[in-house]
Amino acid sequence: MAQQIVNGIFAGSIYALFAVGYTLVFGILDILNLAHQAVFMMAAFAALQAVLKWKWNFGPALLFATAIAGVLGILIYYIAYRPLRRRPDTYFSTLISTIAFAAILEALALRWYGARTSRFPLNTFPDHTFHIGSAAFTLLQAVIVAGALVLTLGLQALVRYTRLGKAMRAVAENERAARVLGIDVERVVLVSFAISSALGGIAGVMYGLVYNSVAPGMGHAVELKGLSVIVLGGMGSIPGAVLGGFLLGLVEVASVAQLGSNTRDAVAFIVLFAILLLRPRGLFGRRLVREV
Amino acid sequence: MLGALHAFYTQHSALIQVGGINAILAISLYFTLATGLLSLANAAFMGIGAYTGALLTMRAHWPFPLVVLAGGVLAATTAVPLGLPVLRLRGVFLAIATIGFGEVVRIFFINWSYAGGALGIDGVPRKTTWWHIYLALVLLLFICWRLRRSRAGYAMEAIRQDEAASATMGINVTAYKVAVFVAGAFIAGIAGSLQAHLRYIVDPNDYGFSTAVDILVYAVVGGMNVFIGPVIGAALITALPDILRQFTSLGVQPGPDRALASGIVLLLVILFLPEGLVSIARFRPWRRRQTTAIATQRARAGP
Numbered sequence: 001m002a003q004q005i006v007n008g009i010f011a012g013s014i015y016a017l018f019a020v021g022y023t024l025v026f027g028i029l030d031i032l033n034l035a036h037q038a039v040f041m042m043a044a045f046a047a048l049q050a051v052l053k054w055k056w057n058f059g060p061a062l063l064f065a066t067a068i069a070g071v072l073g074i075l076i077y078y079i080a081y082r083p084l085r086r087r088p089d090t091y092f093s094t095l096i097s098t099i100a101f102a103a104i105l106e107a108l109a110l111r112w113y114g115a116r117t118s119r120f121p122l123n124t125f126p127d128h129t130f131h132i133g134s135a136a137f138t139l140l141q142a143v144i145v146a147g148a149l150v151l152t153l154g155l156q157a158l159v160r161y162t163r164l165g166k167a168m169r170a171v172a173e174n175e176r177a178a179r180v181l182g183i184d185v186e187r188v189v190l191v192s193f194a195i196s197s198a199l200g201g202i203a204g205v206m207y208g209l210v211y212n213s214v215a216p217g218m219g220h221a222v223e224l225k226g227l228s229v230i231v232l233g234g235m236g237s238i239p240g241a242v243l244g245g246f247l248l249g250l251v252e253v254a255s256v257a258q259l260g261s262n263t264r265d266a267v268a269f270i271v272l273f274a275i276l277l278l279r280p281r282g283l284f285g286r287r288l289v290r291e292v
Numbered sequence: 293m294l295g296a297l298h299a300f301y302t303q304h305s306a307l308i309q310v311g312g313i314n315a316i317l318a319i320s321l322y323f324t325l326a327t328g329l330l331s332l333a334n335a336a337f338m339g340i341g342a343y344t345g346a347l348l349t350m351r352a353h354w355p356f357p358l359v360v361l362a363g364g365v366l367a368a369t370t371a372v373p374l375g376l377p378v379l380r381l382r383g384v385f386l387a388i389a390t391i392g393f394g395e396v397v398r399i400f401f402i403n404w405s406y407a408g409g410a411l412g413i414d415g416v417p418r419k420t421t422w423w424h425i426y427l428a429l430v431l432l433l434f435i436c437w438r439l440r441r442s443r444a445g446y447a448m449e450a451i452r453q454d455e456a457a458s459a460t461m462g463i464n465v466t467a468y469k470v471a472v473f474v475a476g477a478f479i480a481g482i483a484g485s486l487q488a489h490l491r492y493i494v495d496p497n498d499y500g501f502s503t504a505v506d507i508l509v510y511a512v513v514g515g516m517n518v519f520i521g522p523v524i525g526a527a528l529i530t531a532l533p534d535i536l537r538q539f540t541s542l543g544v545q546p547g548p549d550r551a552l553a554s555g556i557v558l559l560l561v562i563l564f565l566p567e568g569l570v571s572i573a574r575f576r577p578w579r580r581r582q583t584t585a586i587a588t589q590r591a592r593a594g595p
Binding site: 030031032079080083084087091092093095096097099100101102103104106107108110111220224227228231235263265266268269270272273276277280 | 330377378381383384385387388389391392393395396399400403501502505508509512545548549550551552554555556558559562563566
C-alpha cells in the first residue's frame with residue numbers, strides 16, 4: 001500500500017506539472033490550449049535528441065527542451081491565439097487553432113522521429129533506489145516530485161507576488177481595464193504562453209524519462225487527464241491544478257488496487273464528469289456561473 | 293459518360309463510401325454547432341451505433357435496415373439522460389464534459405468482454421453499399437434544407453447568437469438544446485452502424501477523442517453555418533491522402549503527411565476563412581458585380 005501511495009504521488013506530480021501550464025493559460029484568457037500536449041511531446045523529443053544524438057548530459061538537455069517548449073509557446077501565441085483574439089467566439093476558434101497546431105507538431109514529430117517509441121539511454125540519470133519502510137523509490141522519482149513541487153510553488157509565487165504576476169491577474173480579471181492602466185497586455189499574454197509551455201515541456205521530459213517512452217502520440221492520454229485535473233482543481237486555479245494532479249494520481253492507484261487495472265483510465269473521466277455536473281467551479285475555482 | 297463514371301467509381305469506391313460516412317458524421321455535428329453547442333460526444337455515439345449494429349447483426353441476426361435504425365435509436369437514447377444535465381454547461385465546459393463522456397464510453401468498450409474487449413469485434417458481415425450511405429446522406433441534406441427556414445431552424449440560430457435573448461423571446465432553449473443533441477447522436481449512431489457493416493471490424497479505439505476531433509475538423513473546414521459545409525469539409529479531408537498521392541514525386545509521404553496537411557488546412561481555414569470553405573463561394577468581387585448590376589437596373593428604371 002505504501003508503495004502504491006508513492007507511485008500515486010509520483011504520477012500525480014507529472015499530472016500537476018502538466019496541468020498548471022494548462023490552467024495558467026485558461027485562467028488568464030479563458031481559452032483551452034489543446035496544443036499543450038504537443039509541446040509536452042516535442043520537448044521530450046528535443047531532450048531525447050540532445051542526449052542521444054548530441055551526447056549532452058541530462059541537465060543541459062532538459063534546459064534545451066524547456067527552451068524549445070517555451071519557443072513553441074511563443075509560436076502558439078503568435079499563430080494560434082493572437083490572430084483570433086478579436087473574434088466574438090475566441091474560445092471556439094482558439095480551440096480549433098490549437099488543435100490544428102497540435103496536429104501539425106505531431107505530424108512533424110512523426111516525420112522526423114518515426115512512429116515507434118524511442119527511449120532515453122539507461123544511464124541518462126544516476127540510478128539509485130531509496131527505501132522508506134516497505135516503499136521503494138528511485139532518485140529520479142524523488143527529483144521529479146521535488147522538481148514539480150518547486151516549479152508549481154514557484155509559479156504560484158510568481159503569480160501572487162511579482163509585478164508580472166499582478167499584471168497576469170489584472171488581465172485575467174478585466175483585460176480592458178488592465179490595458180487602460182498601462183499594462184502591456186500583449187506582452188503579459190505572450191510571457192504566460194511561454195511559461196505555460198515551458199512547464200508542459202518539463203513535464204514531457206520527465207514523463208518520457210520515467211516511463212521510458214517517447215512517441216508522437218504520448219501527449220494524448222496526459223492531455224485528457226490534464227483536463228480532468230484542471231476541472232477538479234477549478235479552472236484557472238494553480239493550487240487547484242497541483243492538488244488535483246496529486247489527487248488524480250492517488251485516486252488512480254487506489255482504483256487499480258481496489259478495482260483492477262482496467263478501471264484506472266475511467267476514473268479520471270468519471271471524476272471529471274461528476275465535478276462538472278455537481279461542482280463546476282472545482283475545488284478552488286473562482287466563478288460560480290459563467291456569463292453568456 | 294456512364295462508363296467513365298463507372299470507371300471512376302470502381303477506382304475510388306472505398307474513398308466514396310468512407311467520404312459519405314464522414315459526411316454523415318459531419319452533419320451530425322452540424323446540428324449542435326448550428327445551435328451554438330460545441331459537443332465532442334459524437335464519436336462516442338458513433339461507437340454506440342457501431343457496437344449495437346455489429347452485435348445485432350452477428351448475435352441476433354436482425355434485418356439490416358432495422359440494425360442501422362437501432363444503432364441510431366440506442367445512441368439517441370443514451371443522449372437524452374446525458375444531455376439533460378450536461379447541456380447546462382456552456383462553451384468550453386460543455387466540450388470538456390462531452391470529451392469526458394467519450395472517454396468513459398471508449399474505456400467501457402475496451403473492457404466489455406462480450407464485445408471482444410480491447411480487440412473489438414471482428415468479421416462484421418459487409419452489408420453497407422454505397423447507395424445506403426448516399427440515401428441516408430441525401431435524406432439528411434433534405435431535412436437540413438427544410439429545417440433551415442423553419443421555426444426550429446430560426447430558433448436554433450437564435451440560440452446560437454444569444455441564448456438569454458432567445459429564452460426571453462419565448463424559445464424553449466433547453467428543449468431545443470436537448471433535441472439537437474439527441475438528433476446529432478441519432479445521426480452519428482446511424483453512421484457508426486453503417487460504417488461497422490462497411491469495414492468488417494469494430495475497434496473501440498476508433499471512437500475516441502481523435503475521431504471526435506476529426507468530425508469537428510470536417511465541420512469547421514467546410515463551414516458550420518451552412519449545412520452543405522460539413523459535407524464539403526468531409527469530402528475534402530477524406531480525399532486528402534489521395535490528393536497528396538499526386539505529389540509523391542515532390543517528396544510528400546501520403547501517410548504521415550496526411551495529418552500535417554489536414555492540420556495546415558484547418559489552421560488556414562480558422563485563421564482566414566472562419567465561415568469555412570463554403571464562404572469562398574460568397575466571394576466579394578462576384579457580390580459587388582451583382583449589387584452594381586441591381587443598382588444599374590434601378591437607375592435605368594428611373595425614380
